[in-house]
Amino acid sequence: MKIVTLVLFALLGYALGQQIGTNAPENHPPLSIQSCTSPGQCQTQQASIVLDSNWRWTHIVSGTQNCYTGNKWDTSLCPDGVTCAKNCALDGADYQGTYGVFSSGSSLKLNFVTHGPYSSNIGSRLYLLESDSEYKMFKLKNAEFSFDVDVSKLPCGLNGALYFVEMDADGGTSRFPTNKAGAKYGTGYCDAQCPHDLKFINGEANCEDWDSSPNDPNSGTGKYGTCCTEMDIWESNSISTAYTAHVCTVNGQRRCEGKDCGDDSKGQRHDGVCDKDGCDFNPYRLGDHTFFGPGSNFTIDTTQVFTVVTQFVTNDNTDNGVLSEIRRQWIQNGKVIMSRNVTVGGKTFNSVTDDFCNTQKTAFGDSNDYEKRGGHKKLSEVLDQGMVLVMSLWDDHAVNMLWLDSDYPLDKSPSAPGVARGTCPTSSGKPSDVESKYPDASVTYSNIKYGPIGSTMPK
Ligand SMILES: *[C@@H]1O[C@H](CO)[C@@H](O)[C@H](O)[C@H]1NC(C)=O
Numbered sequence: 001m002k003i004v005t006l007v008l009f010a011l012l013g014y015a016l017g018q019q020i021g022t023n024a025p026e027n028h029p030p031l032s033i034q035s036c037t038s039p040g041q042c043q044t045q046q047a048s049i050v051l052d053s054n055w056r057w058t059h060i061v062s063g064t065q066n067c068y069t070g071n072k073w074d075t076s077l078c079p080d081g082v083t084c085a086k087n088c089a090l091d092g093a094d095y096q097g098t099y100g101v102f103s104s105g106s107s108l109k110l111n112f113v114t115h116g117p118y119s120s121n122i123g124s125r126l127y128l129l130e131s132d133s134e135y136k137m138f139k140l141k142n143a144e145f146s147f148d149v150d151v152s153k154l155p156c157g158l159n160g161a162l163y164f165v166e167m168d169a170d171g172g173t174s175r176f177p178t179n180k181a182g183a184k185y186g187t188g189y190c191d192a193q194c195p196h197d198l199k200f201i202n203g204e205a206n207c208e209d210w211d212s213s214p215n216d217p218n219s220g221t222g223k224y225g226t227c228c229t230e231m232d233i234w235e236s237n238s239i240s241t242a243y244t245a246h247v248c249t250v251n252g253q254r255r256c257e258g259k260d261c262g263d264d265s266k267g268q269r270h271d272g273v274c275d276k277d278g279c280d281f282n283p284y285r286l287g288d289h290t291f292f293g294p295g296s297n298f299t300i301d302t303t304q305v306f307t308v309v310t311q312f313v314t315n316d317n318t319d320n321g322v323l324s325e326i327r328r329q330w331i332q333n334g335k336v337i338m339s340r341n342v343t344v345g346g347k348t349f350n351s352v353t354d355d356f357c358n359t360q361k362t363a364f365g366d367s368n369d370y371e372k373r374g375g376h377k378k379l380s381e382v383l384d385q386g387m388v389l390v391m392s393l394w395d396d397h398a399v400n401m402l403w404l405d406s407d408y409p410l411d412k413s414p415s416a417p418g419v420a421r422g423t424c425p426t427s428s429g430k431p432s433d434v435e436s437k438y439p440d441a442s443v444t445y446s447n448i449k450y451g452p453i454g455s456t457m458p459k
């Protein structure tokens, strides 16, 4: 009997694993982007986007019975991760109707709350695809990336994020052949928080030790996390903004367990393989309170669309150099605006260098995990390898986004260095509040361009 079973599994083995569901077709919404060589010299490329697998209907391979409902796994279909990945499939997405994701030309709009036929959807996370089965890998060392953004409909507590992570181009199918779904179904996510809420990691379900979230009806956490280096070009709402570099000591996407995940709940935040805090540049936190916000009193008026340009400068200004500086420029109403100087620890900065990171960490009394995990040198290597573009909209079930737009942490005086990050009240940003008060919130990303430094700027 044992032998028969083994033979059967060996025969079927190639077809088993985190499967593809066929109840709904998967049609990737198109999104055009531009590759530039110099100002005014840009070529349009037809790319597309794909929804992360975590948002998808997860059901038995042949049929419609759920493997996962709300924030719980079906423990008979999913007694362990390997069996679950054999039994369960990820299905195609109705981008507009279920998830509130709209693409048109070069523009992508993400709605916050969408009441669909089967569920209420909150936010989304999407990746840019190069082909139907591979993410586009951006190599941005000694290069720049720009996009337009409309944050006018993002109140306190929401975060419209555009960032890069070191995912596998194929979503993990070649390293983990039990993952049959791959990039076509948005698998393989990782970031520097080593999130435990991914339903599938490394071709297995993350159903072991699954804890349903006490305050999120759609989410929970499993035994494993999924870690990788992350460059947050953009995390913002209409009140506050930050760009943040996070590095990990691991190369590429890596599943973590135990201390390596750096779990806050176990008091191990600073013991994992990734720098969870990151090195952030938030003008408000750095003392510049009139740079970014709603209305004409701010240098960047968040009631109107603007362009965000991020430059990854190397120490010798060539492709062979090491990343030395991450610079930001802005364009609004045709005017190019440099990031303003801020003073921290007695020094002046307007960009993210290792010196800036070290100085800010010391001045704010923060643990310098960025430097400990390798700093700009490590990020430089990852930028050389290539990273996947993520665009998302989310609310924060852990700390109500206070780290971005209010005072944080709450046990420190708001006047202590680095605590005030924006003007949102400390009572703002509770998911239950923002989801009921601002269901129509949205973010729009458009006109994505990339190329050598200076090439995406106006002629
Ligand atoms: C700009 O700031 C001034 C002075 O604080 C204030 O009176 C005015 O209402 C502000 N204007 C806008 C558009 O917010």
Ligand SMILES: *[C@@H]1O[C@H](CO)[C@@H](O)[C@H](O)[C@H]1NC(C)=O
Pocket: 341, 348, 349, 350
């Ligand atoms: C910013 O600071 C640098 C270095 O201190 C200085 O050279 C530069 O002129 C300053 N820029 C502005 C706009 O004040």
